Every structure is written in C-alpha cells, then in structure tokens.
Amino acid sequence: MNQRARHALIWVWTIAVLIFIYLPALCILLASLTKSRYFLFPIRRWGLVWWHKTFNSIEVHQLFQTSISIALMVTVIAVVIGFFGALAFARYDWRARPLYQRLVLLPIFFPQTVLGLALLLWFNAMGLPLSWHTAVFAHLVWIIPVVTLVISIQVYSFDPALEEAAFDLGASRVQVFREVTLPVLLPGIVSGSLFAFLLSWGNFPLSLYTDGADTTIPEYLYAKMVAGYTPGVPVLGTVSTVTAGVLLFGGYWLYTTHRRATTQANNE
Amino acid sequence: MKAHPFRLSPGPANALPLMIFLLVGFAAPLMAVIAYSFMPARTFGLLDHPSFGNYIEIFGSNSYISFTWSMLYAALTVILLAPICYPIAYGMAKVFGKWSPIITLLFTIPLFVSENVRLYGWVLFLIKNGVLLGTLKEFTGLNLDGPLYTRWVVLMGMVYVYLPFMLFPMSLGVSMVPDEIRDAARDLGASRWQVFREVELPLSMPGVMIGFLLTFVLAVGGIAEAKILGGQVIIPITQDIEIAFTYAQNWPLGAALACLLMLVVGTLVLLVLWRFDLDKILGRRARS
Numbered sequence: 001m002n003q004r005a006r007h008a009l010i011w012v013w014t015i016a017v018l019i020f021i022y023l024p025a026l027c028i029l030l031a032s033l034t035k036s037r038y039f040l041f042p043i044r045r046w047g048l049v050w051w052h053k054t055f056n057s058i059e060v061h062q063l064f065q066t067s068i069s070i071a072l073m074v075t076v077i078a079v080v081i082g083f084f085g086a087l088a089f090a091r092y093d094w095r096a097r098p099l100y101q102r103l104v105l106l107p108i109f110f111p112q113t114v115l116g117l118a119l120l121l122w123f124n125a126m127g128l129p130l131s132w133h134t135a136v137f138a139h140l141v142w143i144i145p146v147v148t149l150v151i152s153i154q155v156y157s158f159d160p161a162l163e164e165a166a167f168d169l170g171a172s173r174v175q176v177f178r179e180v181t182l183p184v185l186l187p188g189i190v191s192g193s194l195f196a197f198l199l200s201w202g203n204f205p206l207s208l209y210t211d212g213a214d215t216t217i218p219e220y221l222y223a224k225m226v227a228g229y230t231p232g233v234p235v236l237g238t239v240s241t242v243t244a245g246v247l248l249f250g251g252y253w254l255y256t257t258h259r260r261a262t263t264q265a266n267n268e
Numbered sequence: 269m270k271a272h273p274f275r276l277s278p279g280p281a282n283a284l285p286l287m288i289f290l291l292v293g294f295a296a297p298l299m300a301v302i303a304y305s306f307m308p309a310r311t312f313g314l315l316d317h318p319s320f321g322n323y324i325e326i327f328g329s330n331s332y333i334s335f336t337w338s339m340l341y342a343a344l345t346v347i348l349l350a351p352i353c354y355p356i357a358y359g360m361a362k363v364f365g366k367w368s369p370i371i372t373l374l375f376t377i378p379l380f381v382s383e384n385v386r387l388y389g390w391v392l393f394l395i396k397n398g399v400l401l402g403t404l405k406e407f408t409g410l411n412l413d414g415p416l417y418t419r420w421v422v423l424m425g426m427v428y429v430y431l432p433f434m435l436f437p438m439s440l441g442v443s444m445v446p447d448e449i450r451d452a453a454r455d456l457g458a459s460r461w462q463v464f465r466e467v468e469l470p471l472s473m474p475g476v477m478i479g480f481l482l483t484f485v486l487a488v489g490g491i492a493e494a495k496i497l498g499g500q501v502i503i504p505i506t507q508d509i510e511i512a513f514t515y516a517q518n519w520p521l522g523a524a525l526a527c528l529l530m531l532v533v534g535t536l537v538l539l540v541l542w543r544f545d546l547d548k549i550l551g552r553r554a555r556s
Contacts, residue, residue, distance in 0.1 A: 006460075010359040017356060018374055021431065024389020025378075027399045031392050039392060041402030085286035087278070090551065094279025102541045104286065107294050109482060109537045111489020113506045114526050115297075117513055121304055121523065122297035125314055141293040144286060149550070156551035198380035204492075209513075218382035225388050225496070234392070237385040244380035248373050 130212025154188025441475015
C-alpha cells in the first residue's frame, strides 16, 4: 500500500470515528425537536415547543444560575493558581520538580466518583455544610491540575531570555510580569480558562456528592433521565454540546486571528 | 537576584499555592477515607476504636465480582481503544496538517458535555422505537428488541466515553517520533510494518503508555456506562461504593472498598508515571 492510499485510509477511519462520537449528540438533537411528550422515532410532529418550555421554566433558570456561578468561580481560582503552578511545572528548574509534576497529575489520574465521595467524607469530618461553595472546592481539586497542565504546554514554548532581556533593560519585576510574561502566555491562559469553565460546567460526579441542596444542570438531567423524562432533557443536552462547540471554536478562531496579526506585525 | 534566607526560590514559590491546595483538597480527603475505612460499620464519626472489621467483611462478601467486572471492562476498553486511536493519533500528528487543530477540537468537544447526557444519546439511538429501531420498523416492519441493557452495549459505552483519554496522550506520543528517523529507516529498506514496530511504536511509547494508564484508571472507576446503558447486567465496583455511601448508609464499608480501589489505581499510576520524562512528552511538540 502506498503512502497516499494509507493517508486516505486514515482520513476515512478518523471521519468514521467522529461520526460514532457525534451520533448520540445527533439523536439528542432529534429528540428535542418533537412536539410530543414521549420519544418515538420517526418523529411524527416536529416542533420547538419543548425549547420554548425549557427556556421559560424558572427551575431551569435557577439551574443555569447555579451551574454558571460554580463554573465562573472555578475558572477564576483555577486559572490564578494554575498559572503559577504552570510556571513551577515548566518554566523553572528546581530540585523537587519531577516529584511536583507527578503530584500535580495525581488528581487527574483518579476516578472522579471516588474523589467526590472522599470530599464528601472530608467536608463532613470538617463540619462544613454542603452547598455550591463546597462544589466549587471539589471541582477545583480536579480542574486546577488540568489547567496547570494546559498552561504548562504553553509555558514550555516560552523563552526565558525574553524576561532576562526586559530585566537588563531596567524593567521592574512587576513590569516584566505584566509586559512580557503575561502577554506571551496569554493563549495558554485563555485555553486554560476555557477548559476550566467547560469542565466545571459539564461535571457530574463531583457535583453530585458535594453541592448539597443546590443542583447543577448535569445533576438535573441525570435525575430526569432516571425518572420523569421530558424532551426538556434533550433540549438542555443539545444546549450543552452547542455551548462547548461554540466556545471552543470561538477560542480557536480568536487564537488564529491573534497569531496572524502578531506575525504580520513582526514581519512589518 | 540576591538570595534571601526567608524567600523561596521561584520554582517552589510558584508551586506553593497549588501544593497547599492539593494538600487540603486531595491528600487530606484521601486520608479521611483511609481513616473512615477503619471505623466500625455504620458510624459517621472518626472517634471510635479503629479495627479491620470492614476489610474482613469485604473479603467475606461477593464484592470481588464487582471488582472483577470493573477490571475486566477497563482492560477490554484499553485493548479496544489502542487500535481504534492509533491511526487517528498518527493522523493528528503527521497526516492532517492544517486540519489537525480542527479535528483535535472535534474530539475535544464531547469532553465538556456530561457523560450522562452523551450516554443518554445512545439510549435514544438504541432503545425500542428509538432512532435505529424506529427507523428499521418504519421501513421493514421488523419489531426488534435491540441491544440496549446488555454487556456489549456497556462495553461500547466505555469505548465511546474514554476515547479522548486514549487519543490525546497517544497523539502527543506519536508527535515525539522525529520524521528523519522514520525516513532513515525507510531508506535503509525497512518495510512499513518494521518501521512501525521498530521505530514509531518504541519512540511514541511514553505517550501510548500514559494513554493506556489514563484510560484504564478512569474506566475502572466508571459507573455511568453500566447505570445508563447496562440496566443491572453488571455492577461495577464504583456502584458498590456508591451504594454503601448512599442507600446502605454505611460510610466505613464504602470507604474500605474505596481504599482497595485506590490501592489498585495508585500502584498503577505510580509505576507508570515515574518511568517517563514528563517534560519530554509535554514539551516536545512546542519546542520542535
């Protein structure tokens, strides 16, 4: 088999796997477009009734508010701690770094249901009442390491000579940080924030055990799936998928236009 | 900069907030789980006399069945995902060129949708009168029961959910293979298969192994696949743990089961992570 045929085969295989990955999302979209209360395929009466119902429901507004509050708070805290964590991960050479790198990865390599239950025990032992605040903490345990890793990948490509040059030109520590380090690492920070927000937004196992009486969208959807299905479930499911897609492609588009602009500026 | 006796050097100083957080948010909860596992059954405090009662109860019970299912399904998931993902990982690193970021994004999006929702999409596809069987009935009049709530569907669900966790480390691994070495092997007369076995696979091994590890570890703790797609055909160990914590209200027993699972996961993770140079795996792509 020559190279061309092999590459074509790889393309075909990849597209086939992508179809496998998006098939359920397509089914969810179809299920949200029915007028009837139950899901029967092929759909006889198409309509957006359930979209209207879902978006006008006060309960759903409340869920959105809880999920967004958690995700925003997680994003801010995770990016700040993860940014410095990434500098320690990839920028500076220090003796305990190999150990540190592996410790940071441990929460990622850990079953989340078990982590959620462990945090439940811990909050109970500390006498902390469960609410969306404890859920923020729980999300952070998993999301900070992910964000650290995402920003680290950007930090690896960072040239420390840039910082040194700025110091030599008489810039203060704060100036160097604000004018050199931060702008160069910005793409990593942006993708880190996207990851933090979206991972928190979609998380189920950690929220389930740690947010007490507050309910997030994934929890609500699960409860509805188990008992009391309405086409509101696929409506919210579609919204989640589309939100993730729009944010990610939007971020990527910003990144490419930003890079094109800077390379153009450098060439002039 | 001048050395100061009370100031940390920049590495540890930047690592400090994260380390403190992980101490409070990760290490301490795991300690709490270990402590609870030695408490008498059905207690909710940590002040009783420690004992091995829960572990003795577990070894006398049939929890080993759930353990076996979880291990078996996690292993099968890894075995199935390796050949599914390798060509895609190779494509992302070497074939897709300017399309590579788009394809990467397309594989990333599902990670941000709760797996319950995505698995429910499969339920809608496979259920009686769902997308597959409803369409079949419409066109052929056949009224079949479908494969939902069988072991095979649970396995497919796991392959589906954990695919990105195999794919992304694998593609980092494949991008570590320098094109020159591969071309040199070709020039020296190696067949395509030999190049794969003698050059590409060994050089991409760190990424491949981390993909195996991540997939196995997450799959062994998987619960949603069996719950949503499996009905009650298999009970994974995580579900045993969950039942002990919720319906049975027996936290110490749940904690002891969790400790056994953590022991398996922890040993594997430590063994694999300590073998590879993480700088090389994560940094190589950006530097080349």
